[in-house]
Each structure stands twice: as structure tokens, then as C-alpha cells.
Amino acid sequence: MVVPPDSPQAAQLKIEPVRMREIAVDEVTAPGRVGIDPNRSSRLLLPVAGRIVAVLAKVGDAVEQGQRVLSLDSPDADAAIAAAIQAEAAERQAQSTLSKADADLARTTELYEHHAVAQKDMLGAQNDQAQARAALETARAALYQAKRKLELLELKPSGEPRPIVQVRAPISGKVLEVNVAPGEYRNDTGTPLMTIADLSRVWIASDVPESAIRLIRVGERVTITMVAYPGEEFEGRVARIADVLDPQTRTVKVYVEMANLRGRFRPEMFATIRHAGDSRPTPVVPVGAIVQEYGRPIVFLERAPGRFERREVVLGTRAGEFIPVVSGVRAGERIVVDGGVLLKDR
Template structure:
């Protein structure tokens, strides 16, 4: 009936008015003292990274951002650490970072997060470090390299050919007497330049078979 339609129209108008008042509340505007200028305050302190509105543009959708603001006083750096080296990384340890934008200059930070999973494609683990950026020199998406410095130490290194790899372990043959060799289980690091560091099982100065170790394994 006409009365029901009129009542429905009133309810719709009241709902629209309530929504308008809610929007004004979000903007901090008092309807009783409305002016043409509205001050939109940022929820945080920081830098404006992107502006998505132009002067004079009319916006009604409160879900669409006007600009992007970020606090860059502290920035995060992400790195992909090989699975074989993740055991050397600890939360809280210091790191050194060299950025392509500042060659030869080192920035210092600390490890804050280590991912709980391994990337199945790259076999790496994501590590995130935190850096002080109060000077404002570091920007999002910069590229660089990270060196972990905490607890660094030296290990003996052997040629890759000296390491025999089995199904569940790796080993080398250590010379105990001239012509006598002992099989010693070892844990190895990442191969670099044809050499592999032995992080467990071998002492500095010990002589190992560097050629033909596989033949000894089959004897």
C-alpha cells in the first residue's frame, strides 16, 4: 500500500542519514559546524609513499585509500639463506648489509625472524633482519647482500672430490699413518669454488685423500 511504501522510504532515508553521520564521525566532522574543508588526519607518523587522489577529485567510497603512508624509521631486509647454512643463523644475531645503492658502505642490523618452512623450489629459508633507518637513506625494494657476522669462525676446507656422500652421511678418509687411512664422518657446508668447508668431524691440519676417495669407499 501507499502507507507501507512511504514508511519504507522513511526507513531508507533514516538509514542513509545514519550512514552519512557515521562517515562524518570517521572524518571527525561535526554536522552542526560543517565547513567546506575537511582535515583528514593520518593514523600514523611516517612518509607518504603514494597519493591516489587528485586535487578537486570527489570521493564517496571510504574503503578506497587516498594515499599510502609508511613508517620507515625502521626497515626490514629479507634474504634467502641456503638450507645447508640455516643452522648457522640465530634470531638476534648481528648482520652486515651492503646495498647496490651505496657500494662499499656497510649497514648494520639484527636478525628478527627465521621462517619455519623451506622454499621447495629454491631450497632456501627466508630470514628477515631489522635496520635502523632514522636517517631516511634506505628505501623499499632496494637490493643488496647480507653477511652474518655473529659467531663467525674458520673451518678446515677440503676439495669436493675428497668428500664421499652416502645415503645418510658424508665422510672423508683421513691419513693416520703413511698408507693407512681412516673413514671419518663429516658435516659439510656450502661448496664454493670447488672447495667445501668441513664444520664437524675434521681437524685443521689433518691430511685427507683428495683424489680417488670413492675408490677407497668401494674397497
């Protein structure tokens, strides 16, 4: 087709040579979704059954590890204090019994040496001492166990009329879910009452096709784009690759870890991961140079000033503002990069 160089239409055509660029080979692109890093999430459970006195954190609050988030009035707390007091008394009694058994054995030994008592009395005193020592060890073990329970519940055997159990945040992070209210009585200590997650790092769960999973390895860097932030690119690291293939979708879950210090990435946001392999020089053309004709991509090649030829091309995966050309044009050939639609109907 011919377009006179001095015509108004020619003035609207922008012509440039096809360039060479380093383009990644075996690039993998897969959809994904932002999720919580399971290694940075915790579900809060009650240590004992009881009535909720106060909920000290609400959804969206930032909490620190060890911060009080629940207060609990529990009969188990009273029982734990009573058990500790009883264990202390039992330990003192066992100590006193052992002291008496030691004294009895010493006196019996002295009498036996002077032939004042029979051997069976000596053996009886030794047996009493052994039993007293064993009883003391048992009492000390029970006291340790009782004190350990008080320590876990953060209680002291001070005789308080109404001991309150304080439940603390196991990790630092944000409260994502609260499933309890003041006044409720909870006796199921296996049901989570609160979910806390550290969102300073998040995971992208992506479904990578079976045919491309061989190209991705744990520890490799990937590029991430997100629907919420068009035009921006982020970097992450492959943290885990699932061991099982989804038989329905023929994909493998790939988990990518990425920093989220500013809190921009929220769970359930849509994302796309891109993993590039080795790169090689490849002809590229601007996106605007491609014209669709009957469903096929074409470009307009300048054969001479004012003379153009349609050329069907095979394209690779778009890389920014450029598209790799697998076949159809070579580097250095001059094509219409803007205004090609004006030539489409000629």
C-alpha cells in the first residue's frame, strides 16, 4: 500500500525500527491471592473454663506479645490456689515427718550399738526414714506442679476472694477476629476466642499450572502485581511449594512471602506472580504497533518511503510497554508504531 509522504495521513504515522531487548525465557505468570502467613498467626484459647469478665481488645487493634486481651473469672483458679496451699502444707508435713524419722533412726542406731534394742527395731526405723523421704519427694513434686499451674494462670496463693485469670496475646500483631463477649461462660477450652496475626509479612497463594511448576524453586525471587495497585510491581520470595497437585485444576499451590511493613497488602486481595527464567535478546515492538485484523496480530512494515506492507506476527508475553515478537519481523526493520489503524482498511 502507498501513502504519499506529503499527505496528511502520512504525517500521522510514526515509524521506528524494531529493537532488540533482553526478554526472559520460560516466564511463568499465575494468579494469586494475599493470605496470612500461617507461621505468623495465632488463635487464642482459654487456659481454663470460666466467665468472661472483660474483652480488652477489639477487631483491628494492634497488640503486643504478652498484652492482656481477656479477663476470666474461673472456678478452676480457686481450685488451683487451694491445691497450691494444700500442697505447701503437705510438703511441710512431709518435711516434719522426715525430720522425726531421721531423729528416730539416729536414736535407734545409738541404742542398737549399745545392744539396747533388737535388730528389727533398727530395720523398722530405717524403713520409716525411707518412707518419709519418699513421701517428701512426692509432696515436693505435687507442690511444684501446683505452683507451675499458678504460674501459667498468673495467680498467687494470696487468699484473694476472687482471683481473675488474665489471658495475654501470644504474639504481636493485629486482632482479626473476636468471637467472645463479656459475661459469656465458656467451658470449651478448644474453641478459639480471638485470632491475632502479624501482617508485617504476608503470603501470596498462587495456582501455578502443572506444566510450569518445574520452572519455580523455593527461595527464588518473583515479581508481584496487584489489582489494587495498578502500574506498581513488588518483589517476593517463594516460601513453599505444595506437595500435592490439584486434580481438578491441574495446578500446584505456590506460596510467596513478601514484606508488608506499610500494611498495604490485605488478606484476600487479588495478585499475579511472575517468575522469569534466563533472558535472551529478542525483537520487541511497542504495544501500539500491533493491529488486530480478523483476530490475527499484524504490523505494517515500511518497504520504502510511503510504501507499507502488512506483516502477520507471532507474539510472546507482553513485557511492560513492549511485546516480544517470536516471528514475523527482524531487528532493524522499520514498522509503524503509532497510527497503524489508519492503514488497516487500505
